[in-house]
Amino acid sequence: TTLFRSEKFGCKYWTDTGDMRFVKRIQFMYEHTDEEWFLTGADDIVFQHGWFDAALEYMEYFSVISFHDECNPNQPGTNFLIRREYIERYSGVVDAPNTVFHQGYYHNYCDNELVAVAAKRGEFAKCQGILKHYHPTIDMAPWDGIYTMANSHMIDDSMLFASREKLWR
Numbered sequence: 001t002t003l004f005r006s007e008k009f010g011c012k013y014w015t016d017t018g019d020m021r022f023v024k025r026i027q028f029m030y031e032h033t034d035e036e037w038f039l040t041g042a043d044d045i046v047f048q049h050g051w052f053d054a055a056l057e058y059m060e061y062f063s064v065i066s067f068h069d070e071c072n073p074n075q076p077g078t079n080f081l082i083r084r085e086y087i088e089r090y091s092g093v094v095d096a097p098n099t100v101f102h103q104g105y106y107h108n109y110c111d112n113e114l115v116a117v118a119a120k121r122g123e124f125a126k127c128q129g130i131l132k133h134y135h136p137t138i139d140m141a142p143w144d145g146i147y148t149m150a151n152s153h154m155i156d157d158s159m160l161f162a163s164r165e166k167l168w169r
Contacts, residue, residue: 010158020146023110027107029089030100040100040111043081044141045069046132055081056127062125064092064118071133071140076115076124079131086123093117094167102164106153117168 018024024074026040037059051067058065063086066077082092082100093102094112101110118124134140143151 005109020149021105022101022150023105026100027103030084034084035106036084037081038084038147039081041131044134045079046134048130048132051129053133054127058125058127063123064114064125065128066115066124067128067131069127069131069133071138073079075111076119076126078111078133081112081116087106090121090123095166098144106159107150107153108157110157112161113164116165120168124133 021040025042030038055065055067059081063083065081067079067081069075069078072078086092087100088098091097092100094117096102100114102113103114115124130139141147
């Protein structure tokens with residue numbers, strides 16, 4: 001794994017050929033950075049004008065902030081601005097310390113669990129900012145190997161989420 005820092009843009013990113021699952025990559029990013037806030041996302045989102053300003057008004061009161069993604073209107077969020085202290089103190093899941101997303105998911109439903117747990121704790125808000133999600137399910141991107149791989153685990157991820165719901169209800 002190679003970690004890079006872009007001083008010009010003030011962000012960190014990495015490349016690797018290991019476990020390509022979203023939950024693993026976000027956990028790696030969390031463990032190898034130290035900023036007060038971090039953002040979960042992949043290369044299929046485009047930050048729209050004012051996205052951060054829209055989140056600012058929530059950052060004093062909430063620890064997990066989502067955005068409109070113009071892809072999943074019925075979901076409370078798929079990409080999140082997260083206060084590091086929240087994960088360090090409470091975790092993003094109820095049964096594993098210092099974890100952003102439950103590591104058992106292949107890809108799907110990890111965001112649903114993060115939101116459900118944070119909402120139960122009173123730490124979740126959705127702002128009006130937009131992180132446009134270019135995803136093949138809404139014909140905004142072509143299906144490639146990564147999307148196909150993630151989609152092939154939809155049923156297993158759904159069953160895992162259903163089996164875990166009792167942990168935060």
